[in-house]
Amino acid sequence: MYTRKIADDPDCGLYLAMRVLGGKWKCCILDAIRRGMTRPSEITRSISEASPRVIEMQLAELLYFGMIEKSQDNETEYPKRSEYRLTPLGESLLPILAQIDAWGLAHQAEIQERLAEI
Amino acid sequence: MYTRKIADDPDCGLYLAMRVLGGKWKCCILDAIRRGMTRPSEITRSISEASPRVIEMQLAELLYFGMIEKSQDNETEYPKRSEYRLTPLGESLLPILAQIDAWGLAHQAEIQERLAEI
DNA sequence: CGGCATACCGAATCTTTTATCGGTTATTGT
DNA sequence: ACAATAACCGATAAAAGATTCGGTATGCCG
Numbered sequence: 225m226y227t228r229k230i231a232d233d234p235d236c237g238l239y240l241a242m243r244v245l246g247g248k249w250k251c252c253i254l255d256a257i258r259r260g261m262t263r264p265s266e267i268t269r270s271i272s273e274a275s276p277r278v279i280e281m282q283l284a285e286l287l288y289f290g291m292i293e294k295s296q297d298n299e300t301e302y303p304k305r306s307e308y309r310l311t312p313l314g315e316s317l318l319p320i321l322a323q324i325d326a327w328g329l330a331h332q333a334e335i336q337e338r339l340a341e342i
Numbered sequence: 343m344y345t346r347k348i349a350d351d352p353d354c355g356l357y358l359a360m361r362v363l364g365g366k367w368k369c370c371i372l373d374a375i376r377r378g379m380t381r382p383s384e385i386t387r388s389i390s391e392a393s394p395r396v397i398e399m400q401l402a403e404l405l406y407f408g409m410i411e412k413s414q415d416n417e418t419e420y421p422k423r424s425e426y427r428l429t430p431l432g433e434s435l436l437p438i439l440a441q442i443d444a445w446g447l448a449h450q451a452e453i454q455e456r457l458a459e460i
Numbered sequence: 461c462g463g464c465a466t467a468c469c470g471a472a473t474c475t476t477t478t479a480t481c482g483g484t485t486a487t488t489g490t
Numbered sequence: 491a492c493a494a495t496a497a498c499c500g501a502t503a504a505a506a507g508a509t510t511c512g513g514t515a516t517g518c519c520g
Contacts, residue, residue: 238369239370246364247507275510277469277509278507280468280469304466304468324356324360324442326355327438329355339358365478395479399477422486422498463519469513472512481502485498487496
């Protein structure tokens with residue numbers, strides 16, 4: 225987990241939400257879990273563009289913020305078979321994620337056109 | 343405008359939307375414009391925690407992605423009195439932004455508690 | 461036994477983003 | 491005339507974030 229050196233605390237819901245969701249793959253991870261991928265290896269494979277280490281780190285952050293929960297934390301049992309699931313807090317975000325996703329897809333062409341020129 | 347060295351193009355609406363919206367203050371800027379602040383100086387003052395330079399840069403990016411439009415681009419006229427307004431594309435995001443904002447505020451206490459411990 | 465898989469963590473390195481500072485241009489106020 | 495304001499831009503410093511690589515622990519399969 226990264227730690228920031230610069231403080232910031234605006235009472236802006238957008239800002240707060242972005243602090244929780246703002247990571248290269250956090251939304252995609254939540255979406256993968258929603259689609260039924262509970263195990264880390266599954267999630268990692270489903271987002272093959274991302275480096276596995278980032279998935280690990282972002283899973284840890286989502287866990288820290290209470291968006292997901294981890295079962296099978298039994299350290300002595302092998303093979304480790306962790307499973308991540310959405311908490312009520314995480315679930316409460318699903319309708320919004322669905323809308324963001326729909327918006328992104330609806331404007332995919334325009335966005336990618338712009339991204340291509342950067 | 344920064345240019346990335348690492349390519350990425352997943353057909354994931356969430357990812358695309360985050361590329362457009364993912365910036366420390368982009369959502370807040372859109373919200374400020376929605377609330378009626380059209381001039382750069384107003385926007386900057388309304389988000390006093392942010393550095394003015396970042397607001398400028400993120401305004402430029404929102405403009406680039408067609409989320410906002412700029413009037414008074416007359417370079418020879420002084421004092422410059424630019425005004426930024428939401429485009430239809432930007433407006434189409436407002437309902438979603440409102441929901442994200444509401445979510446962030448609804449969970450403000452939990453989120454800030456976590457942020458404080460980082 | 462050797463190699464593979466799972467689930468992690470730590471650290472070095474590199475990229476991306478944000479912050480800081482100074483400069484430009486021209487009008488308005490004192 | 492001088493300071494202030496507005497709306498920028500460019501360069502550089504600093505911070506945040508992502509990637510890469512290697513290591514841990516253990517069980518399974520041939």
